Amino acid sequence: MNFIFQISIPIPFEIQTVNIYLIKKEPITLIDTGMKLPETYRYLDNSLKEAGITWQHIKRVIITHGHVDHFGFGKRIMELSNPTFFVHKEEYLKIKEGITFPKGFAEVLIKNGTPDGMINKIINYVKKVNQFGDKLDKARFNILYGGERIEFDDRFYLKVIHTPGHTPGHICLYNEKDGIIFSGDHLLQKTTPNPLFDWRGKEGNQSQHSKVLIDYIRSLRKIEKLDLKIAFPGHGLPFRDIKSLIQKIYNHHSQRLKNVLNEMDSQKDMTPYQIGCKLFPDMNIKDVLLVVSEILGHLDILLDKEMVKRKVTNDRIYYIKEKLPFYKGIFKDIIKSYIE
Ligand SMILES: [Zn+2]
Known part of the structure; x- marks a missing residue:
């Protein structure tokens, strides 16, 4: 070469x-x-x-x-x-x-x-x-x-x-x-x-x-x-x-999926930005675009798997966690479901 x-x-x-x-x-x-x-x-x-x-x-x-x-x-x-x-x-x-x-x-x-x-x-x-x-x-x-x-x-x-x-x-x-x-x-x-x-x-x-x-x-x-x-x-x-x-990388995203869900609430609506702030408390201006992208990417998957709900109020988008049973080891399977 x-x-x-x-x-x-x-x-x-x-x-x-x-x-x-x-x-x-x-x-x-x-x-x-x-x-x-x-x-x-x-x-x-x-x-x-x-x-x-x-x-x-x-x-x-x-x-x-x-x-x-x-x-x-x-x-x-x-x-x-x-x-x-x-x-x-x-x-x-x-x-x-x-x-x-x-x-x-x-x-x-x-x-x-x-x-x-x-x-x-x-x-x-x-x-x-x-x-x-x-x-x-x-x-x-x-x-x-x-x-x-x-x-x-x-x-x-x-x-x-x-x-x-x-x-x-x-x-x-x-x-x-x-x-x-x-x-x-x-x-x-x-x-x-x-x-x-x-x-x-x-x-x-x-x-x-x-x-x-x-x-x-x-x-x-x-x-x-x-x-x-x-x-x-x-x-x-x-x-x-x-x-x-x-x-x-698959493992990273399955772990991240779990972390995003963990930061969410089944009682309270949160914007992707708010979830990002909880997951990355140290983020600064130059990270915001990346963090919001990251959260949106994972919310797409959680939404697709009906683990979260999305709603729009006053032109702002909010997500809320579904009341879910206790899952273990499911996140790897979720990522896998997109590649089979
Ligand atoms: Zn580059």
Whole structure:
């Protein structure tokens, strides 16, 4: 696998680094771009030199998903190399138009109990993060839907696997012959990827959000079924124990399901935000979006299994715990029910 170069670039976030992958086969291809930071240019420029190629050789850039750490440096690459950008249809507008915090996002947060006074702070934080990326309004795009084969010379190819969850149009790239997967933020070794709520909802109804955690778990199952030797993630080192990592993520979510239910009450309505505050008492502004997403994801499942009820009062959404018998060990089975 001497044609794969992992370029790990420091970023000013808790996760510390983001990976770009250079596939040194014709046509020369990058997977993800890193952020708009001077380091990104420096690291990438050095790595290209080490690999014996120049910026002009880069013909394609595949974006795993529309988060700024994965596409933020794309505009600069466009200016230097003018490659074609490959993105999933569901991420395309985010990247092309740079819509990073749509109005619908704030509406979903407010409806789910986030105090009005916090919304501007959250918007400001998201704006700050998104300074690390430029929209790609002038780029040439190749839109992906999942299932495509991205071909290289000597018959190497990467198959596009649509893995919604972390974002609606997240993709992984898979080579069956070598048992390789580029897993973006779908599979990370050191942190559990957070499925972010989708503000548009399934039917474009902004009061709904799609069931992102269920999507995510089903996308994990897709990967679990593959014959894999090594994963190249969006953050951190490559790893081989893919199946056990996936099991760990299932277990994490079954435990979290239990914890969410434990924080709820069968006497009192609670908003997802309130449940989030109980489960994560130390959360700060930059966590609110993640926490509300996390809680909503688990409430979708609890609702689906009729363990909680949902109601809307004065445009706020509340959940109440059903009076349930004492369950033991059921939460693993709940997660399993989505992957069988
Ligand atoms: Zn990321």
